[in-house]
Amino acid sequence: MATVFNGRKIAQNIKQEVKNELSQLKEVTHKTPGLAAILVGERKDSQIYFRMKKKSAEEVGIKIFETIFPENTTQEEIEKVIQKYNQDTNIHGILVELPLPIHINQAQILDMIDEKKDVDGFTPQSVGKLAMKDRDPLFSGCTPLGCIELLDRYNIPIESKHAVVVGRSNLVGLPTSMLLLNRNATVTIVHSKTTDIHEKISQADILVAAIQKPEFIQGSWLKKGAVVLDVGINQIPDKTQKSGFRIVGDVDFENAKVSLGEDGFITPVPGGLGPMTIAMLMRNVLKSFKMHELKN
Template identity: 50%
Template sequence: MASSSDHKATVIDGKAVAHTIRSEIADEVRQLSQKYGKVPGLAVVIVGHRKDSQSYVSMKRKACAEVGIKSFDIGLPEQVSEAELISKVHELNANPDVHGILVQLPLPKHLNEEKVLGEISLEKDVDGFHPLNIGKLAMKGREPLFLPCTPKGCLELLSRSGISIKGKKAVVVGRSNIVGLPVSLLLLKEDATVTIVHSRTKEPEKIIREADMVLPCSRTSEPSGIKEFFIQGSWIKSGAAVIDVGTNAVDDRTKKSGYRLVGDVDFKEASKVAGWITPVPGGVGPMTVAMLLKNTLDGAKRVIEQ
Protein backbone atom coordinates (compact mmCIF):
# COMPACT_ATOMS: atom_id res chain seq x y z
CA MET A 1 0.00 0.00 0.00
CA ALA A 2 1.51 3.33 -1.05
CA SER A 3 1.72 5.86 1.73
CA SER A 4 0.03 9.17 1.05
CA SER A 5 3.22 11.11 1.80
CA ASP A 6 5.50 9.64 -0.88
CA HIS A 7 3.07 8.49 -3.56
CA LYS A 8 2.08 10.57 -6.56
CA ALA A 9 -0.22 9.25 -9.28
CA THR A 10 0.89 9.43 -12.91
CA VAL A 11 -1.09 12.32 -14.40
CA ILE A 12 -2.44 11.37 -17.83
CA ASP A 13 -1.99 14.43 -20.03
CA GLY A 14 -5.02 14.38 -22.36
CA LYS A 15 -3.75 17.45 -24.22
CA ALA A 16 -0.47 15.72 -25.12
CA VAL A 17 -2.19 12.45 -26.15
CA ALA A 18 -4.75 14.38 -28.24
CA HIS A 19 -1.91 16.35 -29.89
CA THR A 20 -0.22 13.07 -30.91
CA ILE A 21 -3.49 11.72 -32.33
CA ARG A 22 -4.11 14.95 -34.27
CA SER A 23 -0.64 14.67 -35.82
CA GLU A 24 -1.42 11.09 -36.89
CA ILE A 25 -4.74 12.24 -38.39
CA ALA A 26 -3.05 15.15 -40.25
CA ASP A 27 -0.58 12.66 -41.82
CA GLU A 28 -3.41 10.38 -42.98
CA VAL A 29 -5.41 13.32 -44.37
CA ARG A 30 -2.33 14.43 -46.32
CA GLN A 31 -1.93 10.92 -47.77
CA LEU A 32 -5.62 10.82 -48.81
CA SER A 33 -5.27 14.20 -50.47
CA GLN A 34 -2.10 13.19 -52.36
CA LYS A 35 -3.40 9.79 -53.45
CA TYR A 36 -7.07 10.54 -54.23
CA GLY A 37 -7.25 14.35 -54.42
CA LYS A 38 -9.93 14.31 -51.67
CA VAL A 39 -10.02 15.24 -48.00
CA PRO A 40 -12.51 14.34 -45.23
CA GLY A 41 -15.41 16.74 -44.69
CA LEU A 42 -17.23 17.43 -41.41
CA ALA A 43 -20.55 19.27 -41.32
CA VAL A 44 -21.60 20.90 -38.05
CA VAL A 45 -25.22 22.02 -37.77
CA ILE A 46 -25.95 24.60 -35.08
CA VAL A 47 -29.44 25.88 -34.25
CA GLY A 48 -29.79 29.23 -32.49
CA HIS A 49 -27.14 31.32 -30.74
CA ARG A 50 -26.25 29.59 -27.47
CA LYS A 51 -22.82 30.91 -26.45
CA ASP A 52 -21.53 27.52 -25.24
CA SER A 53 -22.64 25.85 -28.49
CA GLN A 54 -21.05 28.62 -30.59
CA SER A 55 -17.82 28.18 -28.64
CA TYR A 56 -17.82 24.36 -29.14
CA VAL A 57 -18.46 24.79 -32.88
CA SER A 58 -15.67 27.32 -33.23
CA MET A 59 -13.29 24.94 -31.41
CA LYS A 60 -14.28 22.08 -33.75
CA ARG A 61 -13.81 24.30 -36.83
CA LYS A 62 -10.30 25.25 -35.66
CA ALA A 63 -9.46 21.59 -34.95
CA CYS A 64 -10.59 20.58 -38.45
CA ALA A 65 -8.44 23.29 -40.04
CA GLU A 66 -5.38 22.10 -38.08
CA VAL A 67 -5.56 18.56 -39.49
CA GLY A 68 -6.74 19.44 -43.01
CA ILE A 69 -10.38 18.33 -42.67
CA LYS A 70 -12.83 20.51 -44.61
CA SER A 71 -15.40 22.14 -42.36
CA PHE A 72 -19.01 22.76 -43.40
CA ASP A 73 -20.77 25.09 -40.97
CA ILE A 74 -24.56 25.29 -41.11
CA GLY A 75 -26.18 27.88 -38.85
CA LEU A 76 -29.97 27.78 -38.55
CA PRO A 77 -32.30 30.20 -36.72
CA GLU A 78 -33.61 29.33 -33.24
CA GLN A 79 -37.18 29.00 -34.56
CA VAL A 80 -36.34 26.64 -37.45
CA SER A 81 -39.00 23.96 -37.93
CA GLU A 82 -38.20 20.29 -37.38
CA ALA A 83 -39.02 19.58 -41.04
CA GLU A 84 -36.53 22.24 -42.23
CA LEU A 85 -33.79 20.93 -39.94
CA ILE A 86 -34.36 17.33 -41.09
CA SER A 87 -34.37 18.50 -44.70
CA LYS A 88 -30.94 20.12 -44.11
CA VAL A 89 -29.66 16.85 -42.58
CA HIS A 90 -30.92 14.92 -45.65
CA GLU A 91 -29.12 17.41 -47.90
CA LEU A 92 -25.86 16.75 -46.03
CA ASN A 93 -26.48 12.97 -46.15
CA ALA A 94 -26.54 13.29 -49.96
CA ASN A 95 -23.44 15.50 -50.22
CA PRO A 96 -20.45 13.30 -51.24
CA ASP A 97 -17.94 15.83 -49.84
CA VAL A 98 -19.41 15.46 -46.32
CA HIS A 99 -18.23 12.34 -44.48
CA GLY A 100 -19.40 13.27 -41.01
CA ILE A 101 -22.47 15.14 -39.72
CA LEU A 102 -22.74 16.55 -36.24
CA VAL A 103 -25.87 18.29 -34.93
CA GLN A 104 -24.78 20.42 -31.99
CA LEU A 105 -26.80 19.64 -28.85
CA PRO A 106 -28.83 20.75 -27.01
CA LEU A 107 -31.44 21.70 -29.60
CA PRO A 108 -34.21 24.20 -28.80
CA LYS A 109 -37.13 22.64 -26.88
CA HIS A 110 -39.54 22.51 -29.87
CA LEU A 111 -37.23 20.11 -31.74
CA ASN A 112 -37.14 16.36 -31.05
CA GLU A 113 -33.42 15.57 -30.63
CA GLU A 114 -33.86 11.80 -30.97
CA LYS A 115 -35.84 12.17 -34.19
CA VAL A 116 -33.32 14.59 -35.71
CA LEU A 117 -30.28 12.47 -34.77
CA GLY A 118 -32.02 9.38 -36.16
CA GLU A 119 -32.16 11.07 -39.60
CA ILE A 120 -28.36 11.32 -39.86
CA SER A 121 -27.02 8.67 -42.24
CA LEU A 122 -25.46 5.78 -40.32
CA GLU A 123 -22.29 6.14 -42.45
CA LYS A 124 -21.93 9.80 -41.38
CA ASP A 125 -22.89 9.49 -37.69
CA VAL A 126 -19.49 10.65 -36.36
CA ASP A 127 -21.01 11.38 -32.93
CA GLY A 128 -21.86 7.67 -32.67
CA PHE A 129 -25.35 8.40 -31.29
CA HIS A 130 -27.47 6.71 -33.96
CA PRO A 131 -29.62 3.99 -32.30
CA LEU A 132 -28.15 1.39 -34.70
CA ASN A 133 -24.58 2.33 -33.76
CA ILE A 134 -25.38 2.18 -30.02
CA GLY A 135 -27.35 -1.06 -30.58
CA LYS A 136 -24.36 -2.72 -32.26
CA LEU A 137 -22.10 -1.52 -29.44
CA ALA A 138 -24.40 -3.32 -27.00
CA MET A 139 -24.35 -6.62 -28.94
CA LYS A 140 -21.63 -9.24 -28.66
CA GLY A 141 -19.83 -9.87 -31.94
CA ARG A 142 -21.15 -6.70 -33.60
CA GLU A 143 -19.10 -3.62 -34.36
CA PRO A 144 -20.65 -0.15 -34.69
CA LEU A 145 -19.45 2.04 -37.58
CA PHE A 146 -18.64 4.80 -35.08
CA LEU A 147 -18.09 4.94 -31.32
CA PRO A 148 -19.29 8.00 -29.31
CA CYS A 149 -16.37 10.43 -29.03
CA THR A 150 -15.98 10.91 -25.26
CA PRO A 151 -16.21 7.19 -24.36
CA LYS A 152 -13.83 6.37 -27.23
CA GLY A 153 -11.44 9.04 -25.88
CA CYS A 154 -11.54 7.48 -22.38
CA LEU A 155 -10.56 4.05 -23.74
CA GLU A 156 -7.84 5.60 -25.90
CA LEU A 157 -6.35 7.32 -22.81
CA LEU A 158 -6.26 3.98 -20.96
CA SER A 159 -4.74 2.19 -23.96
CA ARG A 160 -2.06 4.80 -24.71
CA SER A 161 -1.12 4.94 -21.02
CA GLY A 162 -0.48 1.19 -21.06
CA ILE A 163 -3.32 0.47 -18.61
CA SER A 164 -4.70 -3.03 -19.04
CA ILE A 165 -8.52 -3.35 -18.93
CA LYS A 166 -9.01 -7.11 -19.31
CA GLY A 167 -10.32 -8.76 -16.14
CA LYS A 168 -10.22 -5.49 -14.16
CA LYS A 169 -13.06 -4.15 -11.98
CA ALA A 170 -14.29 -0.93 -13.59
CA VAL A 171 -16.81 1.41 -11.95
CA VAL A 172 -18.60 3.94 -14.14
CA VAL A 173 -20.38 6.72 -12.25
CA GLY A 174 -23.41 7.93 -14.26
CA ARG A 175 -25.59 6.28 -16.90
CA SER A 176 -26.16 8.94 -19.56
CA ASN A 177 -26.63 7.99 -23.21
CA ILE A 178 -23.73 10.28 -24.09
CA VAL A 179 -21.01 8.90 -21.78
CA GLY A 180 -21.96 6.59 -18.91
CA LEU A 181 -23.83 3.91 -20.82
CA PRO A 182 -21.58 3.71 -23.93
CA VAL A 183 -18.34 3.79 -21.90
CA SER A 184 -19.69 0.88 -19.81
CA LEU A 185 -20.42 -1.09 -22.98
CA LEU A 186 -16.94 -0.34 -24.36
CA LEU A 187 -15.28 -1.52 -21.14
CA LEU A 188 -17.37 -4.71 -21.28
CA LYS A 189 -16.17 -5.30 -24.85
CA GLU A 190 -12.61 -5.04 -23.50
CA ASP A 191 -13.40 -7.76 -20.89
CA ALA A 192 -13.63 -5.56 -17.80
CA THR A 193 -16.11 -6.44 -15.04
CA VAL A 194 -18.29 -3.34 -15.06
CA THR A 195 -20.46 -1.81 -12.33
CA ILE A 196 -22.54 1.32 -12.99
CA VAL A 197 -23.10 3.61 -10.01
CA HIS A 198 -25.94 6.13 -10.37
CA SER A 199 -28.24 8.38 -8.31
CA ARG A 200 -30.24 5.42 -6.97
CA THR A 201 -27.22 3.27 -6.06
CA LYS A 202 -26.89 2.38 -2.38
CA GLU A 203 -23.44 2.77 -0.79
CA PRO A 204 -21.58 4.11 -3.87
CA GLU A 205 -18.45 4.67 -1.78
CA LYS A 206 -18.19 0.95 -0.95
CA ILE A 207 -18.44 0.00 -4.65
CA ILE A 208 -15.94 2.63 -5.80
CA ARG A 209 -13.38 1.55 -3.15
CA GLU A 210 -13.10 -1.87 -4.85
CA ALA A 211 -12.54 -0.52 -8.37
CA ASP A 212 -9.32 -0.98 -10.35
CA MET A 213 -10.53 1.84 -12.59
CA VAL A 214 -13.05 4.60 -11.89
CA LEU A 215 -14.73 6.63 -14.64
CA PRO A 216 -16.94 9.35 -13.12
CA CYS A 217 -19.36 10.91 -15.63
CA SER A 218 -22.31 11.77 -13.39
CA ARG A 219 -22.11 15.46 -14.31
CA THR A 220 -23.39 14.69 -17.81
CA SER A 221 -26.36 12.65 -16.64
CA GLU A 222 -27.75 13.57 -13.24
CA PRO A 223 -27.45 17.15 -11.99
CA SER A 224 -28.32 15.92 -8.49
CA GLY A 225 -25.21 13.74 -8.72
CA ILE A 226 -22.78 16.66 -8.64
CA LYS A 227 -22.62 16.80 -4.83
CA GLU A 228 -23.79 13.28 -4.13
CA PHE A 229 -21.02 11.79 -6.26
CA PHE A 230 -18.15 14.13 -5.60
CA ILE A 231 -15.62 11.33 -5.13
CA GLN A 232 -13.25 11.71 -2.19
CA GLY A 233 -9.61 10.69 -2.47
CA SER A 234 -10.17 8.17 0.34
CA TRP A 235 -12.67 6.32 -1.90
CA ILE A 236 -9.97 5.46 -4.44
CA LYS A 237 -8.22 2.08 -4.24
CA SER A 238 -4.44 2.21 -4.12
CA GLY A 239 -3.02 2.08 -7.67
CA ALA A 240 -6.41 2.51 -9.40
CA ALA A 241 -6.78 4.37 -12.71
CA VAL A 242 -9.10 7.41 -12.52
CA ILE A 243 -10.44 8.79 -15.80
CA ASP A 244 -12.48 11.81 -14.68
CA VAL A 245 -15.12 12.85 -17.24
CA GLY A 246 -16.97 15.20 -14.88
CA THR A 247 -16.84 18.94 -15.56
CA ASN A 248 -18.18 21.25 -12.88
CA ALA A 249 -17.89 25.04 -12.62
CA VAL A 250 -16.88 26.13 -9.10
CA ASP A 251 -16.90 29.78 -7.95
CA ASP A 252 -13.38 31.21 -7.89
CA ARG A 253 -12.87 34.96 -7.50
CA THR A 254 -9.20 34.72 -8.43
CA LYS A 255 -10.21 33.78 -11.99
CA LYS A 256 -11.20 36.37 -14.58
CA SER A 257 -14.28 34.29 -15.47
CA GLY A 258 -15.30 34.09 -11.79
CA TYR A 259 -15.12 30.29 -11.79
CA ARG A 260 -12.79 27.36 -12.37
CA LEU A 261 -13.47 23.88 -13.73
CA VAL A 262 -13.10 20.78 -11.58
CA GLY A 263 -13.92 17.12 -12.13
CA ASP A 264 -16.06 14.73 -10.09
CA VAL A 265 -13.00 13.50 -8.16
CA ASP A 266 -11.00 15.32 -5.49
CA PHE A 267 -7.88 15.45 -7.68
CA LYS A 268 -5.40 16.53 -5.00
CA GLU A 269 -6.35 13.77 -2.54
CA ALA A 270 -6.94 11.07 -5.17
CA SER A 271 -3.46 11.74 -6.63
CA LYS A 272 -1.96 10.47 -3.35
CA VAL A 273 -3.40 6.98 -3.83
CA ALA A 274 -4.33 6.45 -7.50
CA GLY A 275 -1.93 4.85 -9.97
CA TRP A 276 -3.06 7.12 -12.82
CA ILE A 277 -5.40 10.11 -12.93
CA THR A 278 -6.67 12.59 -15.52
CA PRO A 279 -6.84 16.30 -14.67
CA VAL A 280 -9.87 18.54 -15.30
CA PRO A 281 -9.47 20.47 -17.51
CA GLY A 282 -6.85 18.92 -19.82
CA GLY A 283 -7.74 15.25 -19.47
CA VAL A 284 -10.71 13.76 -21.30
CA GLY A 285 -11.87 17.06 -22.89
CA PRO A 286 -9.19 17.37 -25.61
CA MET A 287 -9.68 13.67 -26.44
CA THR A 288 -13.35 14.17 -27.34
CA VAL A 289 -12.48 16.55 -30.19
CA ALA A 290 -9.57 14.33 -31.31
CA MET A 291 -11.93 11.33 -31.52
CA LEU A 292 -14.44 13.39 -33.53
CA LEU A 293 -11.69 14.12 -36.06
CA LYS A 294 -10.66 10.43 -36.06
CA ASN A 295 -14.27 9.32 -36.67
CA THR A 296 -14.54 11.80 -39.57
CA LEU A 297 -11.28 10.49 -41.06
CA ASP A 298 -12.47 6.87 -40.72
CA GLY A 299 -15.82 7.76 -42.38
CA ALA A 300 -13.97 9.41 -45.26
CA LYS A 301 -11.56 6.48 -45.73
CA ARG A 302 -14.49 4.06 -46.01
CA VAL A 303 -15.84 6.09 -48.94
CA ILE A 304 -12.67 7.42 -50.62
CA GLU A 305 -10.62 4.19 -50.52
CA GLN A 306 -13.42 1.98 -51.90
Protein backbone atom coordinates in the same frame (compact mmCIF):
# COMPACT_ATOMS: atom_id res chain seq x y z
CA MET B 1 1.14 10.91 -5.92
CA ALA B 2 -0.74 9.45 -8.89
CA THR B 3 0.38 10.00 -12.47
CA VAL B 4 -1.66 12.71 -14.19
CA PHE B 5 -2.68 11.78 -17.72
CA ASN B 6 -1.59 14.30 -20.29
CA GLY B 7 -4.76 14.35 -22.38
CA ARG B 8 -3.67 17.45 -24.27
CA LYS B 9 -0.42 15.89 -25.45
CA ILE B 10 -1.97 12.55 -26.42
CA ALA B 11 -4.75 14.37 -28.26
CA GLN B 12 -2.14 16.44 -30.08
CA ASN B 13 -0.32 13.25 -31.12
CA ILE B 14 -3.55 11.70 -32.42
CA LYS B 15 -4.41 14.83 -34.37
CA GLN B 16 -0.94 14.82 -35.89
CA GLU B 17 -1.42 11.19 -36.93
CA VAL B 18 -4.78 12.03 -38.50
CA LYS B 19 -3.22 15.00 -40.29
CA ASN B 20 -0.38 12.87 -41.68
CA GLU B 21 -2.71 10.15 -42.86
CA LEU B 22 -5.08 12.66 -44.47
CA SER B 23 -2.25 14.29 -46.36
CA GLN B 24 -1.15 10.89 -47.71
CA LEU B 25 -4.75 10.08 -48.61
CA LYS B 26 -5.04 13.33 -50.50
CA GLU B 27 -2.47 12.10 -53.02
CA VAL B 28 -4.59 9.02 -53.70
CA THR B 29 -8.10 10.44 -53.53
CA HIS B 30 -7.54 14.09 -54.48
CA LYS B 31 -10.27 14.82 -51.98
CA THR B 32 -10.64 16.53 -48.62
CA PRO B 33 -12.90 15.07 -45.90
CA GLY B 34 -15.95 17.15 -45.09
CA LEU B 35 -17.54 17.43 -41.67
CA ALA B 36 -21.01 18.96 -41.43
CA ALA B 37 -21.40 20.70 -38.09
CA ILE B 38 -24.80 21.86 -36.95
CA LEU B 39 -25.28 24.22 -34.03
CA VAL B 40 -28.69 25.37 -32.78
CA GLY B 41 -29.18 28.25 -30.37
CA GLU B 42 -26.80 30.21 -28.22
CA ARG B 43 -25.69 27.98 -25.36
CA LYS B 44 -22.28 29.23 -24.29
CA ASP B 45 -20.85 25.73 -23.65
CA SER B 46 -22.08 24.43 -27.00
CA GLN B 47 -20.53 27.41 -28.75
CA ILE B 48 -17.19 26.72 -27.08
CA TYR B 49 -17.17 23.01 -28.01
CA PHE B 50 -18.27 23.87 -31.52
CA ARG B 51 -15.41 26.33 -31.95
CA MET B 52 -12.87 23.84 -30.60
CA LYS B 53 -14.02 21.16 -33.02
CA LYS B 54 -13.82 23.62 -35.90
CA LYS B 55 -10.33 24.64 -34.94
CA SER B 56 -9.10 21.05 -34.69
CA ALA B 57 -10.70 20.15 -38.00
CA GLU B 58 -8.88 22.99 -39.69
CA GLU B 59 -5.62 21.91 -38.08
CA VAL B 60 -5.80 18.34 -39.41
CA GLY B 61 -7.17 19.15 -42.85
CA ILE B 62 -10.89 18.45 -42.49
CA LYS B 63 -13.23 20.93 -44.14
CA ILE B 64 -16.08 22.15 -41.95
CA PHE B 65 -19.51 22.80 -43.45
CA GLU B 66 -21.15 24.85 -40.78
CA THR B 67 -24.86 25.39 -40.23
CA ILE B 68 -25.90 27.66 -37.40
CA PHE B 69 -29.59 27.91 -36.55
CA PRO B 70 -31.22 30.41 -34.19
CA GLU B 71 -32.73 29.08 -30.96
CA ASN B 72 -36.27 29.27 -32.37
CA THR B 73 -35.61 27.21 -35.49
CA THR B 74 -38.04 24.41 -36.38
CA GLN B 75 -37.65 20.63 -36.39
CA GLU B 76 -38.29 20.68 -40.11
CA GLU B 77 -35.45 23.06 -40.88
CA ILE B 78 -32.90 20.95 -39.02
CA GLU B 79 -34.18 17.76 -40.63
CA LYS B 80 -33.95 19.30 -44.08
CA VAL B 81 -30.29 20.13 -43.54
CA ILE B 82 -29.51 16.63 -42.28
CA GLN B 83 -31.20 15.09 -45.30
CA LYS B 84 -29.10 17.30 -47.53
CA TYR B 85 -25.85 16.31 -45.80
CA ASN B 86 -26.80 12.62 -45.81
CA GLN B 87 -26.86 12.80 -49.61
CA ASP B 88 -23.92 15.14 -50.17
CA THR B 89 -20.88 13.07 -51.25
CA ASN B 90 -18.53 15.83 -50.05
CA ILE B 91 -19.70 15.22 -46.48
CA HIS B 92 -18.14 12.32 -44.59
CA GLY B 93 -19.42 13.06 -41.14
CA ILE B 94 -22.39 14.87 -39.59
CA LEU B 95 -22.29 16.24 -36.08
CA VAL B 96 -25.13 17.93 -34.24
CA GLU B 97 -24.03 19.82 -31.16
CA LEU B 98 -26.13 18.61 -28.22
CA PRO B 99 -28.30 19.35 -26.35
CA LEU B 100 -30.79 20.79 -28.83
CA PRO B 101 -33.41 23.29 -27.61
CA ILE B 102 -36.25 21.56 -25.77
CA HIS B 103 -38.86 22.27 -28.44
CA ILE B 104 -36.85 20.07 -30.83
CA ASN B 105 -37.29 16.28 -30.88
CA GLN B 106 -33.60 15.45 -30.45
CA ALA B 107 -34.02 11.67 -30.83
CA GLN B 108 -35.77 12.11 -34.17
CA ILE B 109 -32.96 14.34 -35.42
CA LEU B 110 -30.22 11.89 -34.41
CA ASP B 111 -32.13 8.92 -35.87
CA MET B 112 -32.08 10.63 -39.26
CA ILE B 113 -28.31 10.77 -39.53
CA ASP B 114 -26.97 8.22 -42.01
CA GLU B 115 -25.25 5.51 -39.96
CA LYS B 116 -22.30 5.77 -42.39
CA LYS B 117 -21.81 9.45 -41.47
CA ASP B 118 -22.66 9.14 -37.76
CA VAL B 119 -19.19 10.19 -36.56
CA ASP B 120 -20.53 10.91 -33.07
CA GLY B 121 -21.88 7.34 -32.76
CA PHE B 122 -25.27 8.60 -31.56
CA THR B 123 -27.71 6.66 -33.78
CA PRO B 124 -29.57 3.61 -32.37
CA GLN B 125 -27.89 1.39 -34.98
CA SER B 126 -24.43 2.50 -33.82
CA VAL B 127 -25.31 2.09 -30.14
CA GLY B 128 -26.98 -1.27 -30.79
CA LYS B 129 -23.98 -2.69 -32.60
CA LEU B 130 -21.69 -1.35 -29.89
CA ALA B 131 -23.75 -3.14 -27.26
CA MET B 132 -23.93 -6.40 -29.21
CA LYS B 133 -21.21 -9.01 -29.06
CA ASP B 134 -19.27 -9.54 -32.28
CA ARG B 135 -20.97 -6.58 -33.95
CA ASP B 136 -18.66 -3.62 -34.38
CA PRO B 137 -20.41 -0.31 -34.99
CA LEU B 138 -19.01 1.89 -37.75
CA PHE B 139 -18.54 4.64 -35.16
CA SER B 140 -18.61 4.83 -31.39
CA GLY B 141 -18.99 7.96 -29.31
CA CYS B 142 -15.93 10.21 -29.15
CA THR B 143 -15.68 10.62 -25.37
CA PRO B 144 -16.01 6.85 -24.77
CA LEU B 145 -13.39 6.21 -27.47
CA GLY B 146 -11.19 8.84 -25.84
CA CYS B 147 -11.36 6.99 -22.51
CA ILE B 148 -10.20 3.72 -24.05
CA GLU B 149 -7.54 5.40 -26.20
CA LEU B 150 -6.06 7.17 -23.20
CA LEU B 151 -5.75 3.86 -21.33
CA ASP B 152 -4.18 2.22 -24.39
CA ARG B 153 -1.65 4.99 -24.93
CA TYR B 154 -0.52 4.63 -21.33
CA ASN B 155 -0.41 0.81 -21.68
CA ILE B 156 -2.96 0.36 -18.92
CA PRO B 157 -4.55 -3.09 -19.18
CA ILE B 158 -8.36 -3.26 -19.30
CA GLU B 159 -9.08 -6.99 -19.53
CA SER B 160 -10.35 -8.56 -16.29
CA LYS B 161 -10.17 -5.24 -14.46
CA HIS B 162 -13.21 -4.06 -12.53
CA ALA B 163 -14.42 -0.90 -14.24
CA VAL B 164 -17.01 1.17 -12.40
CA VAL B 165 -18.83 3.71 -14.54
CA VAL B 166 -20.59 6.46 -12.63
CA GLY B 167 -23.46 7.76 -14.75
CA ARG B 168 -25.43 6.15 -17.56
CA SER B 169 -25.92 8.90 -20.11
CA ASN B 170 -26.28 8.14 -23.82
CA LEU B 171 -23.26 10.35 -24.47
CA VAL B 172 -20.77 8.91 -22.02
CA GLY B 173 -21.79 6.48 -19.28
CA LEU B 174 -23.61 3.86 -21.30
CA PRO B 175 -21.36 3.65 -24.37
CA THR B 176 -18.19 3.77 -22.25
CA SER B 177 -19.52 0.81 -20.24
CA MET B 178 -20.06 -1.09 -23.48
CA LEU B 179 -16.57 -0.32 -24.80
CA LEU B 180 -15.02 -1.45 -21.52
CA LEU B 181 -17.09 -4.62 -21.63
CA ASN B 182 -15.96 -5.27 -25.21
CA ARG B 183 -12.41 -5.03 -23.92
CA ASN B 184 -13.24 -7.69 -21.33
CA ALA B 185 -13.45 -5.54 -18.22
CA THR B 186 -15.93 -6.53 -15.54
CA VAL B 187 -18.29 -3.56 -15.59
CA THR B 188 -20.49 -2.03 -12.91
CA ILE B 189 -22.79 0.86 -13.81
CA VAL B 190 -23.78 3.06 -10.89
CA HIS B 191 -26.07 6.09 -10.98
CA SER B 192 -28.32 8.41 -9.02
CA LYS B 193 -30.45 5.51 -7.72
CA THR B 194 -27.47 3.54 -6.43
CA THR B 195 -27.64 3.51 -2.65
CA ASP B 196 -24.07 2.62 -1.69
CA ILE B 197 -22.29 4.58 -4.44
CA HIS B 198 -19.26 5.26 -2.26
CA GLU B 199 -18.71 1.55 -1.57
CA LYS B 200 -19.14 0.62 -5.26
CA ILE B 201 -16.64 3.28 -6.31
CA SER B 202 -14.11 1.96 -3.79
CA GLN B 203 -14.04 -1.35 -5.70
CA ALA B 204 -13.01 0.21 -9.01
CA ASP B 205 -9.72 -0.64 -10.69
CA ILE B 206 -10.83 1.74 -13.43
CA LEU B 207 -13.28 4.51 -12.54
CA VAL B 208 -15.15 6.53 -15.15
CA ALA B 209 -16.84 9.56 -13.61
CA ALA B 210 -19.56 11.05 -15.79
CA ILE B 211 -22.27 12.59 -13.65
CA GLN B 212 -21.58 16.31 -13.96
CA LYS B 213 -21.47 16.99 -10.22
CA PRO B 214 -18.50 19.15 -9.24
CA GLU B 215 -15.94 17.20 -7.15
CA PHE B 216 -18.66 14.79 -6.01
CA ILE B 217 -16.30 11.82 -5.80
CA GLN B 218 -13.97 12.18 -2.85
CA GLY B 219 -10.36 11.13 -2.86
CA SER B 220 -10.83 8.90 0.16
CA TRP B 221 -13.38 6.76 -1.72
CA LEU B 222 -10.82 5.59 -4.24
CA LYS B 223 -8.81 2.40 -4.19
CA LYS B 224 -5.03 2.77 -4.04
CA GLY B 225 -3.56 2.24 -7.51
CA ALA B 226 -6.85 2.81 -9.35
CA VAL B 227 -7.14 4.59 -12.69
CA VAL B 228 -9.55 7.53 -12.76
CA LEU B 229 -11.05 8.94 -15.95
CA ASP B 230 -12.94 12.11 -15.07
CA VAL B 231 -15.38 13.12 -17.78
CA GLY B 232 -17.08 15.80 -15.71
CA ILE B 233 -16.90 19.42 -16.82
CA ASN B 234 -18.38 21.67 -14.14
CA GLN B 235 -18.14 25.39 -13.41
CA ILE B 236 -17.62 26.44 -9.82
CA PRO B 237 -17.30 29.99 -8.50
CA ASP B 238 -13.69 31.15 -8.04
CA LYS B 239 -12.95 34.75 -7.15
CA THR B 240 -9.25 34.37 -7.97
CA GLN B 241 -10.14 33.93 -11.64
CA LYS B 242 -10.88 36.82 -13.97
CA SER B 243 -13.97 34.99 -15.24
CA GLY B 244 -15.19 34.48 -11.68
CA PHE B 245 -15.27 30.70 -12.05
CA ARG B 246 -13.09 27.73 -12.79
CA ILE B 247 -13.70 24.31 -14.38
CA VAL B 248 -13.51 21.18 -12.24
CA GLY B 249 -14.36 17.53 -12.84
CA ASP B 250 -16.58 15.08 -10.97
CA VAL B 251 -13.64 13.98 -8.81
CA ASP B 252 -11.89 15.92 -6.07
CA PHE B 253 -8.65 15.96 -8.08
CA GLU B 254 -6.15 17.15 -5.45
CA ASN B 255 -7.15 14.65 -2.78
CA ALA B 256 -7.61 11.87 -5.32
CA LYS B 257 -4.05 12.32 -6.57
CA VAL B 258 -2.82 11.60 -3.05
CA SER B 259 -5.23 8.75 -2.24
CA LEU B 260 -4.52 6.90 -5.47
CA GLY B 261 -0.86 6.66 -4.57
CA GLU B 262 2.13 6.16 -6.84
CA ASP B 263 0.54 3.40 -8.91
CA GLY B 264 -2.62 5.38 -9.59
CA PHE B 265 -3.57 7.47 -12.62
CA ILE B 266 -5.99 10.37 -12.98
CA THR B 267 -7.10 12.70 -15.75
CA PRO B 268 -7.00 16.43 -15.10
CA VAL B 269 -9.99 18.65 -15.80
CA PRO B 270 -9.52 20.52 -18.05
CA GLY B 271 -6.83 18.90 -20.20
CA GLY B 272 -7.96 15.29 -19.91
CA LEU B 273 -10.90 13.85 -21.79
CA GLY B 274 -11.94 17.17 -23.35
CA PRO B 275 -9.10 17.26 -25.88
CA MET B 276 -9.27 13.46 -26.28
CA THR B 277 -12.94 13.73 -27.32
CA ILE B 278 -12.10 16.16 -30.07
CA ALA B 279 -9.13 14.08 -31.25
CA MET B 280 -11.34 10.99 -31.50
CA LEU B 281 -13.89 12.96 -33.51
CA MET B 282 -11.13 13.76 -35.98
CA ARG B 283 -10.22 10.09 -36.11
CA ASN B 284 -13.84 9.11 -36.72
CA VAL B 285 -14.01 11.53 -39.63
CA LEU B 286 -10.77 10.02 -40.99
CA LYS B 287 -12.31 6.54 -40.66
CA SER B 288 -15.44 7.66 -42.49
CA PHE B 289 -13.36 9.31 -45.20
CA LYS B 290 -11.45 6.08 -45.82
CA MET B 291 -14.66 4.06 -45.78
CA HIS B 292 -16.29 6.30 -48.37
CA GLU B 293 -13.33 7.12 -50.62
CA LEU B 294 -11.22 3.93 -50.59
CA LYS B 295 -14.05 1.59 -51.45
CA ASN B 296 -12.25 -0.31 -54.18
